[in-house]
Amino acid sequence: MKLKWSHAVLNVKDEKKILDFYTGIMGFTVSDRGPLGENAPEIIFMSQDPDEHHQLAIALLRKDEGPSNSLNHLAFRVESFDDIKTLKNSLEAASVDILPLSHGNTLSLYFNDPEGNGLEVFWDTPWHVAQPAGIVWDTSLDEQQALAWVEETFGDEPTFRKRDDAGGEFVNRH
Ligand SMILES: [Fe+2]
Numbered sequence: 747m748k749l750k751w752s753h754a755v756l757n758v759k760d761e762k763k764i765l766d767f768y769t770g771i772m773g774f775t776v777s778d779r780g781p782l783g784e785n786a787p788e789i790i791f792m793s794q795d796p797d798e799h800h801q802l803a804i805a806l807l808r809k810d811e812g813p814s815n816s817l818n819h820l821a822f823r824v825e826s827f828d829d830i831k832t833l834k835n836s837l838e839a840a841s842v843d844i845l846p847l848s849h850g851n852t853l854s855l856y857f858n859d860p861e862g863n864g865l866e867v868f869w870d871t872p873w874h875v876a877q878p879a880g881i882v883w884d885t886s887l888d889e890q891q892a893l894a895w896v897e898e899t900f901g902d903e904p905t906f907r908k909r910d911d912a913g914g915e916f917v918n919r920h
Contacts (some may be wrong), residue, residue, distance in 0.1 A: 753801050754820055756863055757808040761790070763860040764804055768792055771836045772822075772865075774802060782807075790895030808861070819856065819864030827889040830855060830869050834885050848883040850900035851909070855885075855893055871896050876905035 758764045764919060768774045774792035777800055782789050787807055791800035804819070810852060826888035830853060837844050837857055845856040881899055883892065899905050 749876045752798060753803060755789070755803040755805055756817070756859075758806060758861055759808040760860065761788075761804075761806055765790065767840075767860050768802065768804070771833070771840055771842075802910045811904075817863055821854075821868060822867035824867055824869050827853070827869055827892065830867065831885070837846065844885070846883050846885045847898055848879060848899070850879050850881075850896060850903065851877070852901055853883060853896065862894065870909075872909055873897070873900065874907050874909045875900050875903050875906065892903045 765776070769776065769792070774794055777791045777793045779788055779790040781787065782805065787805065789803055789805045791803045793799060793801045795801055824833070825863035834844060834846075834855060837855070842857050845854055847854050848871075849868075851871055851874055853871060854866050856864065856866050858864055873896065879900065883895060887895060
C-alpha cells in the first residue's frame, strides 16, 4: 500500500471571511458545496488541481472562539519564486502577519488563515538540508539574492548538498 495525500478538512466558523481568504488570496476554486445532512451545516470543497475534487474543504461546524485546535499547519508548494513574492504582496495587502522562514530546502512563508489555522506556502530551493532547520529570510531579496543567501546561510551544514546528489527517499522533505 502507498498512501497518496489528497485533502484536508477544516472546521470553521465564519464562512465569508474564510472563503474570501482561500479563494481570494490563496487562489482556490470552489468545486462543490452542500449541507452535511438535513438541516445540517454546509461543507464547501475547494481545489486547484483538476485531478483532485477537493484539496481542502471547510465544514461550517466550529463553535468555539479563539485560535484553532491542534493543527500546526497545512503546507502548499508553489512552482516559482515569483509565486512566493505575489503571495507575500497579497498577504501584506490583506494585513496578514507573515513569518518568512527558509528550511534550506525551501523558501517558505508561514501565516494563519482568518481563524488561526496555520499555513505554509513554500518554493523548493535546489538543495537538501537535514530537518528541522529554519532561519528567517528577507522577502525583499530577488530570486538570485535569496538563493545566494540560502547557500551562504545553510552551506556549512554537514548535510547540505544539491538535491540531485542527495539520493534515497525523503531527502527533500520538511
Ligand atoms: Fe512545513
